[in-house]
Amino acid sequence: MYVKEFMMSILELLLVLGTGFVAGIINAMAAGGSLLTLPMLIFLGLPSAEANGTNRVAIIVQSLVATRTFAKKGHFDKTLALWLGIPGIIGSIVGANLAITITDELFNMILAVMMIITVIFIIWKPKTESMMAANGEYSATRKTIGVIAFFFIGIYSGFIQAGVGFFMIAALTAIFGLSLVKSNGMKVFLTGVYIFISLIVFIIHGQVNWALGIALAVGNAFGAWVGSNLAINKGDKWIKAFLFVTVIIMAAELLGFFDF
Numbered sequence: 460m461y462v463k464e465f466m467m468s469i470l471e472l473l474l475v476l477g478t479g480f481v482a483g484i485i486n487a488m489a490a491g492g493s494l495l496t497l498p499m500l501i502f503l504g505l506p507s508a509e510a511n512g513t514n515r516v517a518i519i520v521q522s523l524v525a526t527r528t529f530a531k532k533g534h535f536d537k538t539l540a541l542w543l544g545i546p547g548i549i550g551s552i553v554g555a556n557l558a559i560t561i562t563d564e565l566f567n568m569i570l571a572v573m574m575i576i577t578v579i580f581i582i583w584k585p586k587t588e589s590m591m592a593a594n595g596e597y598s599a600t601r602k603t604i605g606v607i608a609f610f611f612i613g614i615y616s617g618f619i620q621a622g623v624g625f626f627m628i629a630a631l632t633a634i635f636g637l638s639l640v641k642s643n644g645m646k647v648f649l650t651g652v653y654i655f656i657s658l659i660v661f662i663i664h665g666q667v668n669w670a671l672g673i674a675l676a677v678g679n680a681f682g683a684w685v686g687s688n689l690a691i692n693k694g695d696k697w698i699k700a701f702l703f704v705t706v707i708i709m710a711a712e713l714l715g716f717f718d719f
Contacts, residue, residue: 483682550613
């Protein structure tokens with residue numbers, strides 16, 4: 460009996476580490492890794508709320524690793540991060556305390572449609588980085604729009620979180636003209652900040668499994684390191700292809716085309 464239980468725990472550990480590694484790569488290069496890790500945690504027996512809270516532990520660690528990699532290569536704007544971090548933090552607190560008012564099926568359908576629209580927009584954006592993004596100079600109007608946009612993105616991040624990176628990338632490219640590489644650098648940092656704030660709410664309510672969270676964080680961290688380096692070395696064209704494939708698969712799963 461004890462040997463069997465020990466072997467099952469090893470298999471579970473390998474499942475968590477493997478899924479976390481793949482999710483880390485996906486999140487560092489695009490978004491949507493939580494659409495793999497959340498079902499996996501629920502499969503292991505966690506209630507949905509606890510799975511949601513546990514998943515956030517790993518995302519914070521993953522974001523730290525990826526942000527450090529992007530920053531070392533010069534793909535991180537600290538000033539812009541401050542501008543967008545504050546409204547998002549406020550939004551994430553609001554989102555983490557929101558009650559669910561729509562069914563899972565309707566939510567998944569809306570999220571899937573928005574993901575597809577977002578990635579189409581990203582793919583059709585100009586390939587080159589705008590001059591304002593290169594110089595780090597943004598008008599007051601763009602900053603205001605960005606603050607409003609990221610307040611609502613923060614609400615979503617605190618509420619569900621899965622797929623929030625797609626919306627961040629779309630907003631960063633549309634409002635500030637960032638390249639996909641720099642958008643990813645900003646995205647992983649802001650995701651970590653927003654998730655950290657909302658995680659506090661889950662901890663207060665006892666909705667975190669620390670053992671699984673730490674194990675998942677290890678897998679996510681290694682995946683984030685690999686994914687961020689791939690994003691920097693391969694550039695926008697490779698990221699666009701990765702985004703397209705990721706969104707199509709994730710959207711199809713949300714719409715029920717796959718039985719994951």
